[in-house]
Structures are given as C-alpha cells and as structure tokens.
Amino acid sequence: MTDTALSAPLENNNRQQRLSVLLNVIATFIISISMGMCAIIFPVTLERIGLNTSTIGIIMSLETIASFILSLFLPALLRTLGMRAGMVLSTLLRVPMIILLGFTDDLSLWVLAVFVNGVGCFTFLVLLQTWVNSIPFRRHRGLMVALYSTSISVGLAVGPIVLRFADELLPTMQPYMSLVFSMLKITIAEGETVSRHFEFVLAALISLLAVVPILFGLLLVPSFKLSGKSRIFNTIMNAKGPMFAVAMGGVSIFGVTAFITLYGLKNNLSVEDASLLLTFFMLGGLALEAPITWISDFFDRRYVIVVSAFLCMVCAVYLPIAIYERYQAWALLFVWGGVIGAVYSTALALLGERFEGDELIEANAGYSMMDAAGGTAGILLIGFFMDVFGPDGLPYVIMFSSILYFSFALTRYRVE
Known part of the structure; x- marks a missing residue:
C-alpha cells in the first residue's frame, strides 16, 4: 500500500x-x-x-x-x-x-x-x-x-x-x-x-x-x-492524451530552445535580434502559461490542451513568414512560448486529477519520460532536417509533431 x-x-x-x-x-x-x-x-x-x-x-x-x-x-x-x-x-x-x-x-x-x-x-x-x-x-x-x-x-x-x-x-x-x-x-x-x-x-x-x-x-x-511492480507504460497508455501532449511539447520547447537563435541567424537576423527570439519565447512562457492553465480550471482540460496544440502548429506554420519582420517574429515566439508552456502545466494538472497514490508516482514518471523522449527526438530530427532542408527544418518538424497530436486528439475527443 x-x-x-x-x-x-x-x-x-x-x-x-x-x-x-x-x-x-x-x-x-x-x-x-x-x-x-x-x-x-x-x-x-x-x-x-x-x-x-x-x-x-x-x-x-x-x-x-x-x-x-x-x-x-x-x-x-x-x-x-x-x-x-x-x-x-x-x-x-x-x-x-x-x-x-x-x-x-x-x-x-x-x-x-x-x-x-x-x-x-x-x-x-x-x-x-x-x-x-x-x-x-x-x-x-x-x-x-x-x-x-x-x-x-x-x-x-x-x-x-x-x-x-x-x-x-x-x-x-x-x-x-x-x-x-x-x-x-x-x-x-x-x-x-x-x-x-x-x-x-x-x-x-x-x-x-x-x-x-x-x-x-x-x-x-x-x-x-x-x-508492487512498476506499471509506467500501462499508466502512459491509460492517459494517452496528456502523455502524448507532453511528448509533442517536448519537441517544441527543446527544439526551439536549442535551435531558434541559429534559425534567426540563418535568416539574416543580427546576433542580438536572433537571441531575442529565444528571450521572447521564454517571456511568453512566463507571462501566458499560468493564465492559460488557470482557464483550464473552468473548462475541460483536454480541450484546452488540444487548442494549445493547434496554436502551436499555427505558430510553426507562420514562423517562416514572420521571421523577416523581427517584431512579428518576437510576437509570434511570445505566443508560442505561452501556449506550449500551457500544454505542460495543463497536462500535469490533468494527471493529478486522474491518478493518486502509487499511480500518481508512475504518472509523473511517465510524464517526465515522455517529455525527455519528445525533447531528444525533437533535437535530433530538427538538427537533421535543418541540414537537409535548411533552416525551415525547424518549423517543419514542430509542425509535423503538432499535426500528429492534433490528429490523434480529433479521433479521441468528441466535439459536440
């Protein structure tokens, strides 16, 4: 016990x-x-x-x-x-x-x-x-x-x-x-x-x-x-929605953190302007993560995660367009940091409501494992695709991961 x-x-x-x-x-x-x-x-x-x-x-x-x-x-x-x-x-x-x-x-x-x-x-x-x-x-x-x-x-x-x-x-x-x-x-x-x-x-x-x-x-x-025995993988499969959302979030947050400055430099931004892309991404997480997650206290958290994942996909789609206007790029990264941070916190809150005791420990371990798996995969894939397709390999990989999760969510959650 x-x-x-x-x-x-x-x-x-x-x-x-x-x-x-x-x-x-x-x-x-x-x-x-x-x-x-x-x-x-x-x-x-x-x-x-x-x-x-x-x-x-x-x-x-x-x-x-x-x-x-x-x-x-x-x-x-x-x-x-x-x-x-x-x-x-x-x-x-x-x-x-x-x-x-x-x-x-x-x-x-x-x-x-x-x-x-x-x-x-x-x-x-x-x-x-x-x-x-x-x-x-x-x-x-x-x-x-x-x-x-x-x-x-x-x-x-x-x-x-x-x-x-x-x-x-x-x-x-x-x-x-x-x-x-x-x-x-x-x-x-x-x-x-x-x-x-x-x-x-x-x-x-x-x-x-x-x-x-x-x-x-x-x-x-x-x-x-x-x-008793550990059942981490069973716990992950019993909470696919928040667990897969965390993996998708790992691709975005680790990928953007590792490569967004390089992305800006490859699109002819100065070193100062390119470094500010990461700064605004982090500031968005600080300013928007808590309010968006607080909103999930009044709605179905699953749908807040889905909407945040969709907004993440939209940000990735528009990054290659916005990057040529630094103020637009900074605003986009600000929103992006907020919605991806909200995915993390809302998924964690959802796990806290669904599990307790032994299962809560296993759920938190699964949460961290999916985060690390998504982050590692994101860094490796983004590095490879930026070599193959140029700097736009960054948004391509994040777009793909967001589309995968968004498609999964549409098959799981009924819209009424």
Whole structure:
C-alpha cells in the first residue's frame, strides 16, 4: 500500500496547502537558477578545454538521457527511499558533481559528473512535481500546478543574470575560497582561473540552497512508499492524451530552445535580434502559461490542451513568414512560448486529477519520460532536417509533431 497519511490533513487545511505550494515553488525556483547557470558554464568550459561542438552536444545531452533512464526507475527509487529521503539524497548527488567539474579538464570525469548531476537535478525536480501534484486542491489546481512550471522558467532565466554578477561577488568570496582551498590542499592559479572556479562553486551553493525549503517543510512532504511492480507504460497508455501532449511539447520547447537563435541567424537576423527570439519565447512562457492553465480550471482540460496544440502548429506554420519582420517574429515566439508552456502545466494538472497514490508516482514518471523522449527526438530530427532542408527544418518538424497530436486528439475527443 502507499503511505499517504499526510494527504488527509492537507485536504481540509488550506493554510498547509498554500505553505506546501510556496515551499515547493521556492525550491523549484532555486534549483532552476543553478541549472540555468550550469547550462552556460558547462558548454563554455568544454569549449575552452578544446572540444568540438558535436562532442559538447553529446555531453550536454547526457542530462536528458539521465532523466529518461531515471524515469524508468523512479517507482523503484521511491519504493526504497521515499519522497523525503529522495529529495535530500539527490542534493548529495548533484552538489559535489558541480564542484568537481570546476576543478577538472578530464573528459571521462566530465561525462560521469554531467550524467550524475543530471540524475540529481531530475530526481529533485520530479519529486517536487509529484509533491505539488499530490496536494488535494479543491479548486484552481491548474493555477497551482502552473506556478511550479513557471518557477522553473523564471529560475532558468535568472541563472544567466546571476552569472553576470558573479565577478562582483568574487572579491568578497575569494578570501573564504582561498581558505577552503588551502584546507583541502587544492592548488589553483590566480586571476581568471579563480573566477572560473568561483562560478562552479556559486552554482553548487545555489543548488545546495534548494534543499533548505524542503527541510523547513519536511513534514508537509507526502510520505509515498510504493509497493508492487512498476506499471509506467500501462499508466502512459491509460492517459494517452496528456502523455502524448507532453511528448509533442517536448519537441517544441527543446527544439526551439536549442535551435531558434541559429534559425534567426540563418535568416539574416543580427546576433542580438536572433537571441531575442529565444528571450521572447521564454517571456511568453512566463507571462501566458499560468493564465492559460488557470482557464483550464473552468473548462475541460483536454480541450484546452488540444487548442494549445493547434496554436502551436499555427505558430510553426507562420514562423517562416514572420521571421523577416523581427517584431512579428518576437510576437509570434511570445505566443508560442505561452501556449506550449500551457500544454505542460495543463497536462500535469490533468494527471493529478486522474491518478493518486502509487499511480500518481508512475504518472509523473511517465510524464517526465515522455517529455525527455519528445525533447531528444525533437533535437535530433530538427538538427537533421535543418541540414537537409535548411533552416525551415525547424518549423517543419514542430509542425509535423503538432499535426500528429492534433490528429490523434480529433479521433479521441468528441466535439459536440
């Protein structure tokens, strides 16, 4: 059986529900800041080491691969450790790995550390996702779940900003770092090397801070303890609508994030204007995801997902036309980011309504696995089709994935 003793008090205690959401969102925001920092310092450091772009891409993809593999073993992990211990132990996985990467140029250690860090980050996030989805909201579930998703986007956007101020923090922190290095008998060069080490240490410290809200609200974390065999694939097949929607969303969000700047450059935009395409895509997720998901609290969530998928397809269709007018392109990317973010949050809210207990854990694992599968497939296909068909390979792949899901939805959901 599943131990969910804490869910019953939460069901009738709005104050504890709000506190649970607040602590969850803070922890999610903090870990996402660290992830946003690592998304920059990892590839930049690998390039400094002298690796080519293909090798850097393979190493960075290990985080997505880690999330896919761990999804398969998440129920077994919770069966052994439980939610609370899983959150704490995931911190012990990722923090040392980030620090290690700041002090080595060894490729084999980079492969190992990036993979283990991916396991730690994904475990922490998926357990936070399971926690927020297990809270028995009587209303506005969509809005509450959207706060979790939005906090990820905000954190990822704040990460690069924190890095810009790292040099200003270095003079204050350098004496303490030198003391720690001397205690550990670590010899480092002066100047730029210290700055590079500091960026990794800062990212690790922020990652460590993410567990603090969890420790404050440890008693509020549901104590899921699973028994029996894992049925992730059965759960996916029993919720094809939201699961396939997440896979479609993975193609869009991973594909756009990875290639939209390059797409803009290949269509003769300046570096500044092309980078703003991604900025407006992320801003759309921040501004529109929560309101659209909140609207799903008052309608059938399945149809909100279908409409969002259709709008995603429309955005992909018009991208090759809008790209020549930068303001139109920025507006289109803004809307696109909002509707694809709403697919994620609305699908997650729908799973929270449909499943509970053991099945909710398996549903969240399936959700994450479909997201990783869609994202990996999207990146690989978009890269291939951009080589074959030019830059428009990006919207072609996303169009195709949206059409596939939209066609599937039309055969599943009756329109009256």
